[in-house]
Amino acid sequence: AMAAQKEFDAALYTLSTVPDVCKECFDKATDMIPSVFKSKLDNECGENLAAAEAAWAERNASLAAEYLSYITSDTKCYSDAVKLRNSIASKLDEIDKREWDLKVKKEYDLKAKEIEAARAVGVAYGQNQQPINITYKTLW
Numbered sequence: 001a002m003a004a005q006k007e008f009d010a011a012l013y014t015l016s017t018v019p020d021v022c023k024e025c026f027d028k029a030t031d032m033i034p035s036v037f038k039s040k041l042d043n044e045c046g047e048n049l050a051a052a053e054a055a056w057a058e059r060n061a062s063l064a065a066e067y068l069s070y071i072t073s074d075t076k077c078y079s080d081a082v083k084l085r086n087s088i089a090s091k092l093d094e095i096d097k098r099e100w101d102l103k104v105k106k107e108y109d110l111k112a113k114e115i116e117a118a119r120a121v122g123v124a125y126g127q128n129q130q131p132i133n134i135t136y137k138t139l140w
Helices: 008-016 021-057 063-070 078-127
Strands: none
Touching: 008 021, 021 063, 021 078, 063 078
């Protein structure tokens, strides 16, 4: 009943405190512990997956990754957690690639602007030069 109400820790405690005086009750309680524990792990998996999805919806990849790290491979939502992790990884790769391309483009544009500015300075300097009249006199 406690496990059905998602009070897994209390259920596990109660099951583990059944005395072995009554062999039948002790055996039933001992047999129930693994299934209650599995239910606890599956419930926590669902909670962590939901929290990870909420964190990713806010584009907080590090928090989403933290929640995903609590999900173990023997839970029923593990495959969904892997799908979310892969989705986040691909989006981050895409974002990183765009940021890299943007950085390279900015550096290229900056280099082109530096060259253009240097060219403009050279042209302006050349336009402001006075013509030089050199008269060659040969004295023979």
